[in-house]
Amino acid sequence: MNEEKVIIAGFGGQGVMLMGQILSHAATIADLNTTWIPSYGPETRGGTANCAVTIGKERINSPVVSVPDSLVVMNQPSLDKFQKKLKKGGVLIANKSQIPDADYRDDIKVYEVDANKKALEIGNLRVANMVMLGAYIAATGVFSQDEMFAVFEQIFTGKKSELIDLNKQALEAGIQAVGNRVS
Amino acid sequence: MAKVLMKGNEAMALAAIEGGCDAFFGYPITPQNEIPEYLSRHMGEKGRVFVQAESEVAAINMVYGAAGAGARALTSSSSPGIALKQEGISYIAGSELPCVIINVMRGGPGLGGIQPSQADYNQVTKGGGNGDYHLLAFAPENLQETVNIIKESFDLADYYRNPVIIAVDGLLGQMMEPVDLEAAPKTEDAKEKKWAADGNSDREGGRNVITSIHLDPLELEQHNLKLKKKYDEMRAKEQRYEMIETDDADIVFVAYGSMARIARSAVKTLREEGIKVGMIRPVTIWPFPEKAFDELSKSVKTLLTLEMSLGQMHEDVRAANNGRFQLDFYGRTGGVVPEPEEIIDHVKRMLEKEGSS
Structure with a gap:
């Protein structure tokens, strides 16, 4: 695979850090190189949060991602902030549920996912992030569903293992949703 | 061992445990807090010492004491916290004691900010403490290299009887990357420290005294020249x-x-x-x-x-x-x-x- 650089952004509390970590975990299991860097600072639930993940076969130089290949945005401020950075022809996954005023560039591939709605249908708004992650892997082909499932098995241990099924359902819903491309 | 995805601060803490760290003394500061957090959970279960001190000054003086008693001692902090520790660091170097210091650098001067920076270069390499002394100072670029160096640093500190400092910026502390904790050469078991103030006053040659005070200028000059020999050896052997x-x-x-x-x-x-x-x-x-x-x-x-x-x-x-x-x-x-x-x-x-x- 070529190096894949993705920025994932949203409100604090939407689980954007975990989304990035799951991708880096999948890369580690696949014996690929990967870096994950968070925005860190005096940020709280409801503030903005983002992380940048790089995945590749070759050594990763800068972990700082200035021109992402892909972008996953969970809300309007994240779209407004990061869309302009996305490389030409890059993949944008947008959470339609929290982006009322969508104005997309016409030189990128956009996938809109009603992630909050799908998460609520599954039974928990908090897995909206996994819906988005499912859409991301389906749109980019970076990892397979099974590779993601393997990460869930690895990181949701002990009492958290109850969460595996819920997250799998959310991921699958996201994978199915990518048929819904806008441009 | 397979590679494990770890956050930089946690990987550094684990590397210190693997490097044979006996005792950690620190005081919280962003962006290095995951180091003490990780050690607070894992040092005790291994029968080792973890102390959250009441201040940075207390923490570095606890390091001084533990190192003087022969323990492999560690402290970690971030830029303004390292500034507070300079007096103790100078004493430790002057007393020829080994210890390891991790500095996860943030913006300064003063309290500055909490985002990544390399503006402690002078503080780390020229020292903020008084006197003719140096720290052996490493500045790795990725987590694998950082982990390898931290493991090795306890051996180097013991060998030179001098503090070793590892300076990384906040980005390395906060990022995640796969690391292999077994990739680094095995650290040596700490050798017997015949100079340690270990409470044994019956040994040949009498009790050991740890001090940095030498009131006779000629004696202090000789002491400084002895230190210089170590620094010359580092200059010859450790440029990496x-x-x-x-x-x-x-x-x-x-x-x-x-x-x-x-x-x-x-x-x-x-x-x-x-x-x-x-x-x-x-x-x-x-x-x-x-x-x-x-x-x-x-x-x-x-x-x-x-x-x-x-x-x-x-x-x-x-x-x-x-x-x-x-x-x-x-x-x-x-x-x-x-x-x-x-x-x-x-x-x-x-x-x-x-x-x-």
């Missing part, structure tokens, strides 16, 4: 660096830590465009790798120092260069992490200027 595509380079970057990683991306892009750039990457920042500059070909035109500070290492580059090549500098400060494109743009501006003159 990496030469990256320097063989045919016209422009050679000098960068360490996260900045070196970002600069690697710039080297790659500029090379693809046919611009011959390379890089000297210091791994030790004290001793400064002067030997690297002697390896450069005479065809080099310019050395470009790149730092997340306003040019602190640049002074050492100037000294090591010793008038050989043209010098230039590019840096960001205050917690701003540059993008590779900024370096690329700077190089292109350099070349335009050269072309027009």
Whole structure:
């Protein structure tokens, strides 16, 4: 695979850090190189949060991602902030549920996912992030569903293992949703 | 062992445990808090010591005491916290005690900010404490290298009976990357420390005393000359660096830590465009790798120092260069992490200027 650089952004509390970590975990299991860097600072639930993940076969130089290949945005401020950075022809996954005023560039591939709605249908708004992650892997082909499932098995241990099924359902819903491309 | 995805701070903490750290003393500060957090959970279960002290000053003096008693002692902090520890660090160096210090650097001066920075270069390499002393100072660029160095640092501290400091910026502390804790050479078991103040007053030669006070100037001078011998040995044996595509380079970057990683991306892009750039990457920042500059070909035109500070290492580059090549500098400060494109743009501006003159 070529190096894949993705920025994932949203409100604090939407689980954007975990989304990035799951991708880096999948890369580690696949014996690929990967870096994950968070925005860190005096940020709280409801503030903005983002992380940048790089995945590749070759050594990763800068972990700082200035021109992402892909972008996953969970809300309007994240779209407004990061869309302009996305490389030409890059993949944008947008959470339609929290982006009322969508104005997309016409030189990128956009996938809109009603992630909050799908998460609520599954039974928990908090897995909206996994819906988005499912859409991301389906749109980019970076990892397979099974590779993601393997990460869930690895990181949701002990009492958290109850969460595996819920997250799998959310991921699958996201994978199915990518048929819904806008441009 | 397979690689494990870990956060930088946690990987450093685990590496310290693997390196045989007996005791940790610290005081919280962002962006290094995951180090004490991790150690607070895992030192006790291994029968080792973890203390959250009441202040940075208390923490470094606890390190002084534990090291004096022969323990492998560690403290970690971030820039202003390291500033508070300078008095104790000077005492530890003066008393010839081994210890390991991790500095996860943030923007300064003063309380500054909490974002990544390399503006502690002077504090780390020139010392903030008083007297003729040096720390063996490492500045790794990725988590695997950081983990390897931290494991080794306990052996080096014991060997030289001198503090070793590992300076990383906040980015390395906060990022995640796969690491293999067994990739580094096995650390040596701590050897018997015959000099330690271990409560044994019956030994041959009487009880051991740990002190940094020598009121007779001639005696203190002899002590300082003894310390100098160690620093000379470090200068001869411990200069570590990496030469990256320097063989045919016209422009050679000098960068360490996260900045070196970002600069690697710039080297790659500029090379693809046919611009011959390379890089000297210091791994030790004290001793400064002067030997690297002697390896450069005479065809080099310019050395470009790149730092997340306003040019602190640049002074050492100037000294090591010793008038050989043209010098230039590019840096960001205050917690701003540059993008590779900024370096690329700077190089292109350099070349335009050269072309027009």
